[in-house]
Amino acid sequence: MKPIIRVASGQGFWGDLLTAPYDQISRGPVDYLVMDYLAEVTMSIMQKQRRKDPKLGYAKDFVPLMRRLLPLAVEKGVRIITNGGGVNPVGCRDAVLSVARELGIPGLKVGVVLGDDILPRLDELVSGGVRLDNMESGESIDVVRGRIVSANVYFGAWPIVEALRQGAHIVITGRTTDTGLTLAPMAYEFGWAENDWDKLAAGTVAGHILECGGQATGGNFSADWRSVPDLAHIGFPIAEAAPNAEIVITKHEGSGGLVSVETVKEQLLYEIGDPAMYITPDCIADFTTINLESVAPNRVKLFGVKGKQATESFKVSMSYTDGFTAVGTLTYAWPDALEKARAADMILRERLRDLGLNFEEVRTEFLGYDSCHGPLAADPGDLNEVVLRVGVRSPNSLAVERFGMELAPLILTGPPGVTGFAGGRPKPSEVISYWPALIPKSLVQPNVSVEVS
Amino acid sequence: MRIRLIQIAHARSGDKGDTANVGVIARKPEYYPILLKYLTEERVQQHFRGITLGRVERFTLPNLCAVNFLLRNSLGGGGTKSLKNDAQGKTLGAAMLRMEIDIEEKLSF
Incomplete structure (x- = not known):
């Protein structure tokens, strides 16, 4: 040894x-x-x-x-x-x-x-009585059963x-x-x-x-x-x-x-x-x-x-599709950087409402001020610049795509002193959520093999 | 006297789904009892109001002069669902260290 x-x-x-x-x-x-x-x-x-x-x-x-x-x-x-x-x-x-x-x-x-990889065995396992409930929320696997993309022990x-x-x-x-x-x-x-x-x-x-x-x-x-x-x-x-x-x-x-x-x-x-x-x-x-x-x-x-x-259990990590998000940013410069960014956010939200678009969440953060520490952030004073960052999430990818088209117009139709839109329209990206569960160790056997070059 | 937590502790934070964990470590062994006394679940829950929507739970590690906090429902859904810039709670350790505490003990830095 x-x-x-x-x-x-x-x-x-x-x-x-x-x-x-x-x-x-x-x-x-x-x-x-x-x-x-x-x-x-x-x-x-x-x-x-x-x-x-x-x-x-x-x-x-x-x-x-x-x-x-x-x-x-x-x-x-x-x-x-x-x-x-x-x-x-x-x-x-x-x-x-x-x-x-x-x-x-x-x-x-x-x-x-x-x-x-137990994805191919999920039906067999669930019908055999393995619950695979979410070990954090307690929810039944049925909530996401048809949307599962991967399942690994x-x-x-x-x-x-x-x-x-x-x-x-x-x-x-x-x-x-x-x-x-x-x-x-x-x-x-x-x-x-x-x-x-x-x-x-x-x-x-x-x-x-x-x-x-x-x-x-x-x-x-x-x-x-x-x-x-x-x-x-x-x-x-x-x-x-x-x-x-x-x-x-x-x-x-x-x-x-x-x-x-x-x-x-x-x-x-x-x-x-x-x-x-x-x-x-x-x-x-x-x-x-x-x-x-x-x-x-x-x-x-x-x-x-x-x-x-x-x-006596293995943890199972499953993932499932869970809607779409997009995030976009605009940069506002002095003077009144934060006030202008806030005004732009209000205008954007009003336009989204006018369009009748519904989102699970619309989240606004101001990079340079509160995106990390939220309400704990100190009074920023007279900022030289601030980045308006808006994100949306919806099961409907078209609504998320349309949000991406509403950001750039703020440059010519909103408060002054704004830049930073070189990246183009934010595109929808699919949300993959995570479903942790437990499975008895006796139901899963690792299989080891070795090959030679 | 009034101190900021960053004077007596350092920290690291991370995520597990929508739960953030914040580990807080005393900079000197003599500061550990101060962490235990003042950094209660209630105090931390109050500190993170507006960020942590769920319950705060505390665990102690006397061997490392450290405490670990779980902050539930703190990451906007967690993972790829979260719309937060800091979706993984990486900066919540520093957010903890901002805390101001009035302590009875006399410390010199």
Whole structure:
């Protein structure tokens, strides 16, 4: 058994810093590179892409990235784990295998984790008595049944562990938890048992710290952002794990950014609910038992984490179509910038009423004044300029489209000193809403397979 | 004395559907009891009136000298449905730190 393994975060979301994954494997020692690509909305986008072309439905960025990374990753023995397979992990695997063949890399083993996509099974499951009620609102699935676009179960670390046991150098999954990507290599290398709750919780906490990339290493750091050096070359986080589940959070020597107790604390508190009950498919981690200690510059030790037994359910993430929105902006300059923007908003609303257009919501915000802090915003005084931002939402795409045509006329038919309409008319975009539910673990089986280039 | 929360704490916020979470961390361990005493659910609910339409719930993390708040119905529906510029509540941590509090304790900064 290795005395320590280094798990490096390469992406915090689909769209993150493109140089980060290569930096992670080229600028210092790492054993695993983990890349999280999936937000709630991402699966529905991928589902639509696959409907148009059955070969698509995964994070397309991953394939050119592999073209760049693979030679170095193979040379250094770095294994790569990603949930970028989206709704088509097999398509993603095939694309990666052909890249490997083009690059002349024989013997590369690429594993996939399947079985998370339950969209084709929804009718069978619902008629079999699985309720799939919204776990937040309690509403019945019947409310949205005909509008569902994607339905995926969140798997955890264990299917990835199985792929690693089968020798996979690259593991591509569909909907896997962000934390499972980081926990899996630790559980695999150190042989952690499926009921060793404390160790699984420690690896899960490390996964939570790594899952947003640079947000653990000085990015978006509110305590003292000026103190973070060289954000231009920010190093993404690395978890150095020991078999006893003591884990050091760090980054490569010479990279920018900062790893401190404070940067790690901010990330620990990001997007959590009850900290004593951080529920994943693998365990329940108790964030109130986490100990942090600064052991050297840019090295924070994480220890003493306690876990509890995993629940009997998987979370299901479903998405459904939910109407249309459009958002448009106009910029008003001094004098009376805010007063003029408010007047323009009133004129716009009156014209929309005259047209008999009905919206679920019309929302007005003033960028430069209140769009972030709403009624908490301080009196802005005599603003140099302000951006009027108006958004509408309706089940009727034609109403939303017509709203987009009413904004530009304000330039010639409203208050003076207005600009900033270069982008053209706002177009309707379809709303994809999110439906979280639970399903008994016994009804869903992950399916792991490995192919060789 | 009157202080602003930003003097004794830092924060990070994010979203889960239409619920925002705001984690507030004491800048020094001795400030943590002040957070517990003054940053109550009621005080935070009042602070975010007009933004948070649902209930505010507080959780404590003494090990990190931090408190976590859930602000329900705060993001205009959340996800792609929200018409807010800050649909994910990314700036609500800073909105929390604007809070002014009258405290009995004497602090020097």
